[in-house]
Amino acid sequence: MFNLEGKVCVITGGAGSLGMAAARLLHEQGARLALIDLDLPALETVAQAAFGAVPAEVLCLAADVSDETQVRAAIARTVEHFGGIDVLFSNAGNFGTVAPIDDYPTEVFDSVLAVHVRGAFLMSKYAVPHMAKGSSIVFTSSVAATRGDPGVYAYITAKHALTGLMRVLSKDLAPRGIRVNAIAPGPIGNDFQQRVEDGLGAEIGRDGTEFFNEMIPMGRHGTAQEIAASVLYLASAQSGFTTGHLLMADGGMSV
Template sequence: MNMKDQVCIVTGGAGSLGLHSALAMLDQGARVLLVDRHAEALETARLQAAVHGDRVAVFAADVTDAAQTRGYVEEALRRWGRLDVLVCNAGINGAIKPIADYPDDVFDAVMAVNVKGTFLACKHALPRMADGGSIVIVSSVMGVTADPGVCAYAASKHALVGLMRVAAKEAAGRGIRVNVVAPGPIANAFQADIERRLGEVLGRDATRMLDEAIPLGRHARVEEIAQTVLFLASPQGSFSTGSVFMADGGMHV
């Protein structure tokens, strides 16, 4: 999966999946700009990737802001002169409440980060991307299924599938591929927070409940999902576009 000198942007780059996806691409020779709104977490991520020297850089930005989105795209171009890969990974999970009780402001926040943030990334990166590039959008098993209590998260992740399909058709003439990765539960802090709150609502062990719902019987390791991102970002995925790649241990079946 040679990605030597390809320039990649990863939003949500300080988080577990964002960082591991970046590390997977860096290991294949890519240059990666990690984007996240949390400056301290970004610095921690940069230190974890420091072995890759000047092939990794960081940029603090709010993905819901158009000017800041243009800023991180321009930063990648300023540093390395091109843009080949965009990984839209920034996301939040919101509340766990039935629709009738769901807070309006939380719904708006989830849609802003998960959907608008991805829209802005595609809007500002696509015109500057090299022909033959790749966009990988991180959705979720909740982007093709649903459960009670997660209306904002599920709606946002479904929306990403629609956005991906439009972008795939619009970008195909330039050989730019656009795909969705739809992970199931991952053994990381993001998922642990969801399961803690879900367990409080249900009055049972949510981690065990989810493992029982996954045919493979366990949560994913973050490295496993990062390898799916790597495949789609790299030349190995050269004939894949407009697709939803399930990485959920069979949970959607």
Template sequence: MDVKTEQEFKNKVCIITGGAGSIGCATALKVFNAGGKVALIDHNLEQLEKVKNEFYDRDRLLILQADVSNSQDTQNYVSQTIAKWGKINALFSNAGFSGTSAPVTDYPEDVFDKVMAINVRGSFLACKYALPKINNGGNILITSSIMGVTARPGSIAYITSKHALIGLMRGISKEAAPRNVRVNILAPGPVDNTFQLEIEERASKASGTNVTEMLNNWIALGRHATPEEIANMAYFLMSDKSSFSTGGVFMADGGMHV
């Protein structure tokens, strides 16, 4: 990093949900290493405790356990961030749940509801309670997916939720624009991480095919992304480098959707 990049997030405060996961943590480290202050939110406190060791300045780090689908938990992580640092510049609503693999006729209703609660309600609540506290000129980034712009059999809840997030983003981008608060979607393709591996193992078992190999054949660049590659896009969209981008769906899928 050059000096300017090192200071790009100096004195800026960013909330990241799903902060203990590979994409959330990698993004947090990039913001942190550029001078930012980061509130990492996740339901898995044990994993949060592990990842916090990667941050050398604990005064610029806040870790909070929360159920993102719970209104009180959401208000709590927003208020605690404000209490510690007095402001919010960016929200990265990144928490997600993949559900299970089954055709719509067999899809468990409770699993469908859980996927929608975490993926859609979680981002709705994050925006509802963080937006009023975000500084003018700040931004919101929401993680959707390649499945937010396309579809496949057997993942009806995940696909529905990720499509819904694009509608959520577009509506909020219109509401937030008068304060110059930008709102965008990050839509990753398959990523080489635990979250994606679990999806592919379920799909491989259900279909009797090697889904990882199949996906690599569908991706124009022929491979899964690294978490750091997705974090690079997230960092760009939360930085001033994307100052004229709002209401957009930014693909990071190696050309899979083309």
């Protein structure tokens, strides 16, 4: 149903739980993968654990997605190895911190926007020339793109901006038959989310995990595998008439 046989899928943030869950699911559907992360040894270790042995059709690459030279090189290496790109899953992200505006570190704000927004822009800029009609771009946004919470200046701003970038890109690429969408996960049970909840908990003076669970109508965090299923849908031909869409995968948190 979600056949990706032979398709080349580029995934940034490949060493994270969502990146690797998507990698495994897309690979099960026949995709060939270029996995990109900052730390190549860590990426290779995670890939080894996920696949048992890194398959020949999985290419691991190191790149900082906010660095134009490194992005250009990673895309060139992918195209050299596989011949083209069919799916871009721009998933790399960082959280920053939680703090009042007068204490919020400017360098942290800049870093978060660089990874989420500049990173998605650069990955798209250099991948698109190698993508044909029927290709798909998926951004990892967040339920944070629909909210405003005290002190979460960098992350929430970046996710709002990323949704805007997705919508502009979807209009630009629609005549070329390339779809562009974003997923908006709610809280996921992983290390990234735990760091978020620890920071928020310290700011609001209560357990951050309980705080989020109370806001989610389904009463629990999602799993990386559940979010990866949404990525698969948007990457495949099953979403062939869907573009410019922010797919909420948040347990009803945004309702």
